[in-house]
Amino acid sequence: MSSIQSQFLDLTAHHSRYDAIDPQTTLKGSATDKVVFISGASRGIGQATAMAFAEAGARAVYLTARSAQALEKTQSLVQKANPQTQCAYSICDVTEARQVEAAVKDCVAQFGGVDVADANAGYLGPWVKIGDSDPEGWWRNWQVNMQGSYHVIRYTLPHLIHSAKAGNANGRSGGHLILVSSVGAQFVMPGASDYQTSKHAINRLCEFVQSDHDEDGIKCFAIHPGGVATDIGHNMPAHMHEYLVDDPDLAACFAVWLSAGGADWAKGRYLSANWDVSELSGLESEILRDDLLVNRLRAKL
Ligand SMILES: NC(=O)c1ccc[n+]([C@@H]2O[C@H](COP(=O)([O-])OP(=O)(O)OC[C@H]3O[C@@H](n4cnc5c(N)ncnc54)[C@H](OP(=O)(O)O)[C@@H]3O)[C@@H](O)[C@H]2O)c1
Numbered sequence: 001m002s003s004i005q006s007q008f009l010d011l012t013a014h015h016s017r018y019d020a021i022d023p024q025t026t027l028k029g030s031a032t033d034k035v036v037f038i039s040g041a042s043r044g045i046g047q048a049t050a051m052a053f054a055e056a057g058a059r060a061v062y063l064t065a066r067s068a069q070a071l072e073k074t075q076s077l078v079q080k081a082n083p084q085t086q087c088a089y090s091i092c093d094v095t096e097a098r099q100v101e102a103a104v105k106d107c108v109a110q111f112g113g114v115d116v117a118d119a120n121a122g123y124l125g126p127w128v129k130i131g132d133s134d135p136e137g138w139w140r141n142w143q144v145n146m147q148g149s150y151h152v153i154r155y156t157l158p159h160l161i162h163s164a165k166a167g168n169a170n171g172r173s174g175g176h177l178i179l180v181s182s183v184g185a186q187f188v189m190p191g192a193s194d195y196q197t198s199k200h201a202i203n204r205l206c207e208f209v210q211s212d213h214d215e216d217g218i219k220c221f222a223i224h225p226g227g228v229a230t231d232i233g234h235n236m237p238a239h240m241h242e243y244l245v246d247d248p249d250l251a252a253c254f255a256v257w258l259s260a261g262g263a264d265w266a267k268g269r270y271l272s273a274n275w276d277v278s279e280l281s282g283l284e285s286e287i288l289r290d291d292l293l294v295n296r297l298r299a300k301l
Helices: 044-055 068-081 097-111 135-169 193-216 238-243 248-259 277-282 284-289
Strands: 035-039 060-065 086-091 116-119 176-180 219-224 270-272
Touching: 035 044, 035 097, 035 135, 044 060, 044 068, 044 116, 044 248, 060 068, 060 097, 068 086, 086 097, 097 135, 116 135, 116 248, 135 176, 135 193, 176 193, 176 248, 193 219, 219 248
Parallel strands: 035 060, 035 116, 060 086, 116 176, 176 219, 219 270
Antiparallel strands: none
16 A cells, blocks of 8 residues: 555645746746647636636637536636637547547647647546446546546647747747646555556656657646545545645646746656645755656565
8 A cells, every 4th residue: 555645745735826836926927928728627627727827828728628618617717817818619528539639620720839738637436446346437537537638648749849849949948748647646545446547647658758758848747736626526435525625726826837847857757736836846856866756666675
């Protein structure tokens, strides 16, 4: 069993936005000229992320999910957050490659590219032991979380690479890819094998994206968004609800900070939105020296 204590850096923990990651103060204007593609933007953390990028001055935010009505609501919130930010949405099931391909194509046709991709759409089914699990329900976690993230990566990558190269040319950091993982990626909690293995795989996928495309300038991160009282959060058993103490806005602002180049040195790694970013930045040399915040086999006695 993994110990919960061993999965956290000993840093000040935040539960809502604070100055260093605030798109209305420190990060104001940090997303100017950027086009942001978000999956799972119809509610919860994805919706908050769309608004935070608008507050940071994004040129355009492109929203995707399966419910048109809820996406319209996010669109109106984005327009309220910043009337200058353009916003469009399309219906897109992340488990369908052709739908994700079409959504990215539409985003590029409307706004000219993708500078930041946030693979946020997720699914968490009921917690049941493997021997009692429904095979289709079990696999659904992998389809939405892992296959869905892969599809977003696969179709946004060419545009993110273009953004990274253009950024290099004009001295700005571009080509950021955020994969919404979970602290559960490292846990072994009875009944959560489907969700927690899918998030563990996302952390590995993040490393592969970085390894395959580091030379293209991509900066990929697997993030824990905090414990948030969303539909997915409430799908956990009741005894876990006491951990749902973070604002959706925390992960949203953390994504804006990552996309502003705040942690480009940590590309390819797992980071928690709870961690104080100034203290995290202070650990850069130790994290790189000891190759921390990646999943590895514990093989030493
Ligand atoms: N809440 C937490 O405490 C917590 C903790 C760790 C990690 N996370 C992760 O954070 C991410 C966001 O979750 P949330 O907490 O904000 O939950 P949420 O409010 O339930 O939002 C989930 C989003 O994913 C979308 N979605 C689900 N299935 C989809 C599909 N097949 N295709 C496209 N979109 C789909 C939903 O939109 P539609 O239903 O309209 O399609 C919705 O916008 C997830 O990856 C989740 O695993 C959350």
